[in-house]
Amino acid sequence: QAKKHGQDHISYYNKALDTERKKVFNLQHELVSALRNDKLELYYQPIVNMKDDSLRAAEALIRWQHPEQGLIMPEDFIPLAIESGIIIDVGWWVLDTVCRQIRIWKTEGKWKVNYVSININAKQLLKNNFAQTFLAKLAEYEVKSSDIKIEITETSLIDNFEMTQDVILELQKNGIKCAIDDFGTGYSSLSYLKKLSFSVLKIDREFMSGLVTDEENIALMRTMISIGKQLNYNVVIEGIEDAFQKEIIKKIDDTVSYQGYIVSPPLPEPEFRERFLN
Numbered sequence: 001q002a003k004k005h006g007q008d009h010i011s012y013y014n015k016a017l018d019t020e021r022k023k024v025f026n027l028q029h030e031l032v033s034a035l036r037n038d039k040l041e042l043y044y045q046p047i048v049n050m051k052d053d054s055l056r057a058a059e060a061l062i063r064w065q066h067p068e069q070g071l072i073m074p075e076d077f078i079p080l081a082i083e084s085g086i087i088i089d090v091g092w093w094v095l096d097t098v099c100r101q102i103r104i105w106k107t108e109g110k111w112k113v114n115y116v117s118i119n120i121n122a123k124q125l126l127k128n129n130f131a132q133t134f135l136a137k138l139a140e141y142e143v144k145s146s147d148i149k150i151e152i153t154e155t156s157l158i159d160n161f162e163m164t165q166d167v168i169l170e171l172q173k174n175g176i177k178c179a180i181d182d183f184g185t186g187y188s189s190l191s192y193l194k195k196l197s198f199s200v201l202k203i204d205r206e207f208m209s210g211l212v213t214d215e216e217n218i219a220l221m222r223t224m225i226s227i228g229k230q231l232n233y234n235v236v237i238e239g240i241e242d243a244f245q246k247e248i249i250k251k252i253d254d255t256v257s258y259q260g261y262i263v264s265p266p267l268p269e270p271e272f273r274e275r276f277l278n
């Protein structure tokens with residue numbers, strides 16, 4: 001009896017896993033065709049200077065217009081894309097799209113940012129002569145290397161540190177600056193901060209969320225900003241949502257930049273243009 005019950009339980013469990021796997025598998029397939037059929041879209045979020053809220057840059061953030069499910073957010077498909085390796089094609093699509101957008105902004109007199117940031121998974125850096133392919137792409141669109149920055153999450157850095165280091169150095173030698181994204185949430189040792197040639201440090205918004213009430217978060221924030229400054233990084237704070245949070249950061253250091261809902265969420269290009277590039 002007990003055994004039978006156990007087996008039922010296991011087969012129920014397997015079925016649930018199966019359905020889950022199937023869902024993931026389907027989504028991965030759909031993503032490939034979304035990529036081919038132009039169903040992916042980039043939104044843009046402003047990055048502004050703390051001192052006067054003037055526009056500094058924009059981060060390009062991907063969205064998926066799904067025929068049945070509507071707008072799918074990156075957190076619901078980027079992990080699947082990483083798992084299946086599709087993330088490499090996604091990354092090249094993002095670069096193409098951003099280059100094209102930069103061309104358009106420039107020819108229409110709308111180039112009002114210093115640079116556009118794109119998110120690249122560290123896996124991609126190790127494939128197909130990344131730096132040279134990247135540079136060729138910029139040349140093709142006549143985009144300057146200082147027009148684009150590459151954001152790489154701290155978490156994704158862990159594998160193959162040495163090879164990643166070479167690619168980032170090669171990019172930097174060619175004028176392309178890289179940012180560490182979601183700083184403070186990975187488990188990597190701080191020594192990579194001096195080994196890897198990063199230029200921008202983006203502090204994860206996890207630390208902003210509890211900021212107003214939590215003295216420890218404020219202490220961590222102060223420390224991370226200070227580390228960034230002392231190592232000559234440009235520091236960007238992510239996720240400032242209200243005036244209280246902004247005041248706290250401004251008091252700590254008003255030379256940082258920030259992005260957050262208090263200025264604007266990521267917007268489709270026409271709205272971003274309307275609000276920030278006029």
Ligand code: C2E
Nearest residue numbers: 061062074075078094119120121239240241259260261266
């Ligand atoms: P990220 O690169 O750290 O991007 C910042 C995320 O924080 C964005 O979420 C943005 O909408 C959100 N955010 C900004 N300000 C605020 C705020 O004040 N409050 C709150 N609650 N959230 C804020 P999004 O667009 O959903 O992207 C999530 C993550 O997905 C990104 O985090 C990035 O890791 C990944 N991602 C997005 N686009 C791409 C892409 O094109 N390629 C790759 N590889 N990853 C991407």
Ligand code: MG
Nearest residue numbers: 059119151181
């Ligand atoms: Mg980012």
Ligand code: MG
Nearest residue numbers: 181182202238
């Ligand atoms: Mg981030």
Ligand code: MG
Nearest residue numbers: 181182204205
């Ligand atoms: Mg993030």
